[in-house]
Amino acid sequence: MATRTRRSQRRTEALSRERIVKAAVELLDASGESGLTFRVLTERLETGPGAIYWHVANKDELLAAATDAVVAGAVATGATGITGAGEPSQEPEDGIRDVALRLFDATEAHPWLAAQLATQLSRNPGGTVAPRILEGIGRHVRALGVPQDGWFTTASALMHYILGAAGQNVANTESARALGPEADRGDFLGTVSAAWKRLDPDDYPFTRAVAEQARTHDDREQFLAGVDLLLTGINAGHPRTA
Structure with missing residues (x-):
């Protein structure tokens, strides 16, 4: 019994x-939120559900953790022009x-992410997702x-634009797919x-x-043009001194 417990x-x-x-x-990338079940997860990890529940209490916690992991990679220190001391480089x-494009690309690479970002920011603003994004943007805002x-x-204005535009881009992509297996973005826009x-x-x-x-x-050019419009307004309202 002791040996079995140690194993x-x-x-x-x-x-x-x-x-x-x-x-x-x-x-989530392969099958979306509906494809993420603890049964499938245990099969993929070749373990029992008890071992997973030891680390994650339920699906909501797992979705939050998955969202946080992707966001952390997108706004990681160093990847977004922040030094180890927390100052812009x-x-x-x-x-x-850079932060905006990384988040935009993350939502494209992970089609489930946009909906989960909205969920986490509205239902769990005290979690780790909102502070990660706010910090990634805010340090540069301070430097402005x-x-x-x-x-x-x-x-907040930058964050709402970035996530809103990225989410709309994902929704447009999904709408294009709904036109049929042969349809593409050009067909949808046409x-x-x-x-x-x-x-x-x-x-x-x-x-x-x-x-x-x-x-x-x-899409990417339009997205960045929107960021630049906001930056133009920010700089006009708060001109930097030499």
């Missing part, structure tokens, strides 16, 4: 929380663009010379553009005018 304990120790979360991310505008009483508003061009010219003159731009736009 069980060694298996539990070998099955770290990090391994469980890594496997969960892989399952590049121009703050470039640092903000924004007064301290404007740090939260400025960083359908949207054609619908806009058919709108009443008196009621929708602007939307008709930009219909062709919508069809041919580049």
Whole structure:
């Protein structure tokens, strides 16, 4: 009995929380949230459910941990122009663009992430996800010379734009897939553009005018253009002194 207990304990120790979360991310990437079950997870890790529950209490905790792991990789110190001492190692505008693109790319690489980010930020703002993102953006905001009483508003505005635009991009991709197995982004945008061009010219003159731009736009370029618009406003409101 003692030997069996020691073996069980060694298996539990070998099955770290990090391994469980890594496997969960892989399952989420492959099958989405519905594909992440403890049964499938135990099969993938070749263990029993008890060993997993030793590290993770339930699916909600596992989803939160998976989201946090992906976000941590996206806004890691050093990867986003922050030194080990916590200070920016590049121009703050470039640092903000870097954080923004890393989060944008993360939502593209992990289609489930956008929905989980919304869930974590609304249901669990005291968890680790919101502070990670806020810190990744906020250190660069501070370096921009924004007064301290404007740090939260400025960083929050950037965070809401970045996550909102990234989430909409994922939703558009999913909508394009819904058109059929042979459809792609171009087909989806072409359908949207054609619908806009058919709108009443008196009621929708602007939307008709930009219909062709919508069809041919580049998602990443549009995303960064939005970041730059915000940065232009921030710098205009809080010009840095030499």
